[in-house]
Amino acid sequence: SYELTQPPSVSVSPGQTARITCSGDALPKQLAYWYQQRPGQAPVLVIYKDNERPSGIPDRFSGSSSGTTVTLTISGVQAEDEADYFCQSSDAYGSYVIFGGGTKLTVL
Amino acid sequence: QVQLVQSGAELKKPGASVKVSCKASGYTFTNYPIHWVRLAPGQGLEWLGIIYSDDATTTYPQKFQGRVSMTRDTSTSTVYMELSSLRSEDTAVYYCARDPPFGYSRSSYYFDHWGQGTRVTVSS
Numbered sequence: 001s002y003e004l005t006q007p008p009s010v011s012v013s014p015g016q017t018a019r020i021t022c023s024g025d026a027l028p029k030q031l032a033y034w035y036q037q038r039p040g041q042a043p044v045l046v047i048y049k050d051n052e053r054p055s056g057i058p059d060r061f062s063g064s065s066s067g068t069t070v071t072l073t074i075s076g077v078q079a080e081d082e083a084d085y086f087c088q089s090s091d092a093y094g095s096y097v098i099f100g101g102g103t104k105l106t107v108l
Numbered sequence: 109q110v111q112l113v114q115s116g117a118e119l120k121k122p123g124a125s126v127k128v129s130c131k132a133s134g135y136t137f138t139n140y141p142i143h144w145v146r147l148a149p150g151q152g153l154e155w156l157g158i159i160y161s162d163d164a165t166t167t168y169p170q171k172f173q174g175r176v177s178m179t180r181d182t183s184t185s186t187v188y189m190e191l192s193s194l195r196s197e198d199t200a201v202y203y204c205a206r207d208p209p210f211g212y213s214r215s216s217y218y219f220d221h222w223g224q225g226t227r228v229t230v231s232s
Contacts, residue, residue: 031218033218033219035153035219037147042203042222042223042224042225043145043153043203043205043219043222044222045218045219045220048218048220054220086152086153088153088218088219090217094217095167096155096167096169097143097145097155097158097169097217097218098155099145099152099153099154099155100152101152102152102153
């Protein structure tokens with residue numbers, strides 16, 4: 001079955017840049033999305049269609065895509081960015097949703 | 109503003125069924141499909157399927173076919189998700205989420221608004 005692979009954890013100091021990757025064979029054909037989930041809260045969309053930012057999301061959040069890997073970049077990380085981040089896409093036929101396993105971002 | 113308000117927490121015994129509701133407001137209900145996603149303890153997000161709010165068409169992943177059922181009531185702008193034959197592994201927080209169609213497509217298969225989540229605990 002199709003999978004999206006994320007690193008389990010990423011740690012950065014405040015003000016540094018965090019990069020979270022997500023790899024999958026269908027990513028060259030399908031768009032990717034990123035969600036932030038803080039403990040006890042519902043997920044929030046932070047990046048859609050690989051690199052678009054919804055209104056209300058700070059511009060320190062950005063997305064990029066290259067081949068089978070998409071990357072969420074958070075520039076100038078703040079303490080409030082500490083959360084789990086999930087990438088999401090579809091299978092090669094766009095018939096079902098798949099999530100990455102999630103990456104816990106720790107702000108040191 | 110767009111709101112998805114879900115029903116309250118549930119405690120169920122193994123083998124039972126659970127039905128969770130998701131009431132939408134702040135937009136034209138029939139224009140947007142609704143998905144269901146769950147987050148189990150120590151696990152990642154998992155997709156349970158989609159229901160198109162206009163004609164009630166559904167798509168479920170193979171893992172849940174035969175065990176999940178999604179319905180909608182246009183008179184109350186509410187979507188329901190029922191999961192049967194519950195087991196301990198179904199213990200999770202269940203979310204409904206809105207799908208913003210783009211262009212002529214009926215769905216985009218991503219989620220721009222989420223409900224607050226419903227905790228379902230399966231325990232004897």
